[in-house]
Amino acid sequence: MLSRSEYIKLDQKLSPKSKEIQTLIFAFLVGGLICCIGQAIADLVKMGMPNAEEKVIAQIDSVAMIFLGSFLTGLGLYDNIGKYAGAGSIIPITGFANSVVSPAMEYRSEGVVFGVMCKMFVIAGPIIVSGVTASIGIGLIYWFVGLFQ
């Protein structure tokens, strides 16, 4: 029989590859579309509040996109989009919403406190922890550099 190393090599050689071109096209199209929706929302907000700060518009835009992702997840549609779109639905901020809402819904059967509240960030945790930690790091660097100016 083949040895372990021979077998690993065989697996690497024969392992089926994904339908690359198709996945790339869908990721591009869906990702682009979701970003356009985000742009449209930002433009609509600007029309309704012409004197608003850019920062405020951006915040409203992200809340709206998070709501959209959460809503589609709640309806059970986001995973159907993700089946085809792959990164096109994972990378936008709607994907972040999906990664919070889906475990929240899933673990409801374990109770609101120990299910939903405890396990809500089981997928999105790394994003929050690494994001906040990185921002603190950047902040510290800027503060340190600022001491010499």
Added chain:
Amino acid sequence: MLVTYLKVFTVGGLVCLIGQLLINLTKMTSAKILVTFLLVGVLLEAVGVFDAIKDFAKAGITIPITGFGSTLAKGAIEEVKTAGLLGALTGGMKAAAAGLSSAIFFGFLFSLICKSRTKV
């Protein structure tokens, strides 16, 4: 305006396409890929390049998770200017508050009213 949307679509699509390439060609999980893109956003903001990209691509770069990264970094940088060392800790969270709060709130809300459906 059409040009703006074309730019948004192209850049947004490209960012996601790179993500898809990572999924297809590497054994990276979605979580690792998302963290990578997030940190890229943080870094681009830290070196001051993100704003230039944002002027060109607008939602094409802010809607992907890179936008979240840049928000966090920008928040920390600005808060340090006004609040000193403490700003490093508070700035990021403050800026990302809208996104985080809404994610928590909607997560909780939808968990109460919607049920996980079976996959087909």
Added chain:
Amino acid sequence: MTGGSQTIYFRNKPRVMSGYSIVGPKEAEGPLDPYFHKRLRKDDFGQKSFEKAECKLHMSAISGAIIAAGLTPADVDLNIGGDLLNQIITSSFSARELDIPFIGMYSACSTFGQSLIVGAALIDGGYIRRAACSTSSHFSTAERQYRFPLELGTQMTPTSQWTVTGAGCTLLGEKGNIFIESATVGKVVDFGITDANNMGAAMAPAAAKTVVTHLKDTGRDPTYYDYIVTGDLGIYGSRLFLELLESDGIKAASIHKDCGQMIFDKKQRCPQGGSGAGCSSVVFNSYFLHHLLAGAIKRMLLVPTGALLSKLSSLQGESIPGIANAVVFERED
């Protein structure tokens, strides 16, 4: 099973009194639909959670097999069951509903083989008269435990398999044309595959080693059997399995079938086919039992295959060990 042999011969022929299979809607849309005994319209089976649904499925399979044999639970000495969930709650909680002594089993998707071997051995040794050997699995319960929340927008990788929603039960006893002639207990085999989405590759070495050992112990040629049926290696895992056998000079491609490959159609969007503890029991108790009873199959080697990992072991960087247990079914004329 002495002198290095891993094979047990059941001289007293524990017989298959009945078999029962109950499946979810997706399986019912597959090519084996005509052979299943019961099909669900919705995979929650009217229950509040998918875990409760799987429990009901499992219980239905056991009672279905008992009723099909014209018996009552009081006539069955042992309930030997297993599933994929932590602490095998599905089997334990369904056993709660049945007034039969219970032995819980676990070897992942190879559990059905294990249950059959233990049931056959106890009957052959004269310790019990009848045993119900069952396994179950459910897509949604397995997905939550081993992979991701159902509503998460992930994409299946090319080597992914779809956990079968279904339960199967074989009632072993003293009556019937079909009997268990022998069985080979597998050893745990780990060839270093680490990708939890590539289970077929992880399990193929264990399946190959068990089959090679079985043929060596019995002195048989693969063509002794009408079919050598693996549990859930999938399309890709089956290919590796056959390559491993070939490297030992065993050619089994023409008589090999895989339950995971058989249960779903290519159109049903599962790259590699089905998997799960319920996969082999559901396919055996439907398609293969039907063909054995009809005389179309005289001798077959059923080799359910299991991947013995947990979410924790993967996160701790461990590779995936596999196991395969082989059971010989023969038809007496």
